[in-house]
Amino acid sequence: MASDAAPATIGFIGLGMMGLPMARCLLAKGFSLVACDSAEAARAALAEDAPEGRLAFAPSPSGVAELCNLTLLMLPNSDIVAQVAEGEGGLLPALREGSVVVDMGSSIPAETRRLAQVAAARGASLIDAPVSGSVIKARAGTLAIMIGGDDAAFAAAEAAMRAMGEKIIRTGPVGSAHAMKALNNYVYAAGLLAATEALQMADKLGLDLKVFTDVLNASSGRNVATETKLRQEIISGRYAGGFQLGLMRKDLETAGAIAAETGIDAEALALCRRIWEAALGELGPKADNTELHRFLERDRLRP
Structure with missing residues (x-):
């Protein structure tokens, strides 16, 4: 089950090959999720056998930000991260003050640093936490996770990271993990x-x-x-x-x-x-x- 330090509800955007088993792992560990993905099949796959009352879907990234203080992104590349973050219905303009966004994909470090500055201007944090390991490890919650960001943001995300990862390595400032x-x-x-x-x-x-x-x-x-x-x-x-x-x-x-x-x-x-x-x-x-x-x-x- 999720620890007392875990937020009541976590946002999760990106239910692809790695994101779907990672989201399932969080649900299995007792977390509640507000998920978002443009693919209906991915949403249906996550909903199948999800614990009752602990999974909801938002129609857009902004809808996730309005409901969650912690949002995890598992997206293919920096271009898509930027679209999700700053495009129409994007995540960043809707962030609550003090909220934390974690980019868990493999993004370009310079772009990660830029988006972190945009988030900071809204009183929020964006940190990077790319993963190493196969789909099998994502299903088992045994990924290696590298995390770049400050202590406060890490503390907000730590319980979720440990639910998905067997080895957590803090790498330094934001962008260093990517x-x-x-x-x-x-x-x-x-x-x-x-x-x-x-x-x-x-x-x-x-x-x-x-x-x-x-x-x-x-x-x-x-x-x-x-x-x-x-x-x-x-x-x-x-x-x-x-x-x-x-x-x-x-x-x-x-x-x-x-x-x-x-x-x-x-x-x-x-x-x-x-x-x-x-x-x-x-x-x-x-x-x-x-x-x-x-x-x-x-x-x-x-x-």
């Missing part, structure tokens, strides 16, 4: 790319790929891709790691925006962005990120 999430996912993308290319070379040499994976995981080449993707998704041919190519590309573009903001000539990042963009162009945004292996095989077979 920056760290994007940079983390760049490192993951680079690791998966390197592991996939190494696997292809091992295959051409006739090596036992499962044994090669064991060697990587017992040695300095170990990373999350070698531990959770090579044997399970690529060698098996399953290609169902649970993270779409389109989302991977979005995180790499956010990392690129950080490189531009900081003036860092990130050559490895540029290479990753080019390869992932090409893979997305051939396989489509909904392909699993482990299908990079298929793309590289096909790409190298071309004359």
Whole structure:
């Protein structure tokens, strides 16, 4: 059940692949929600088996803000966050003084800081709390959640965050969590790319790929891709790691925006962005990120 520190009702905007199980997790932990999503199917999915009297829907983001002192956003990108926050029927103009908005998607840090300033001008707070983990972890409430923002805003959101997350990491001021999430996912993308290319070379040499994976995981080449993707998704041919190519590309573009903001000539990042963009162009945004292996095989077979 929700702790005494939890607000009576939490706003939740964005019932997509991750947002829906996160919202369900909050309901299962005893929270009440006012939810908002443009998709009727998503609203119906959340309403199914929802505890009686603890779920309501608002027709617009402003309707959520009028009813809730804490609102969580789980939206695809900064452009959609800005539309929800500042567009017609938007969240920010309707915020109560002292209310807190938590952007839990993967947004561009500079845009997060800008929206936080807009919220502050209304006497409210906007903080960032992107998540790491699969849909399975969202369902189980075992996500890793990075949180950027001040102590007061964190205190207002903490009970809800702990209901959805197993590991809570405070990263610093607002925008820092979105920056760290994007940079983390760049490192993951680079690791998966390197592991996939190494696997292809091992295959051409006739090596036992499962044994090669064991060697990587017992040695300095170990990373999350070698531990959770090579044997399970690529060698098996399953290609169902649970993270779409389109989302991977979005995180790499956010990392690129950080490189531009900081003036860092990130050559490895540029290479990753080019390869992932090409893979997305051939396989489509909904392909699993482990299908990079298929793309590289096909790409190298071309004359």
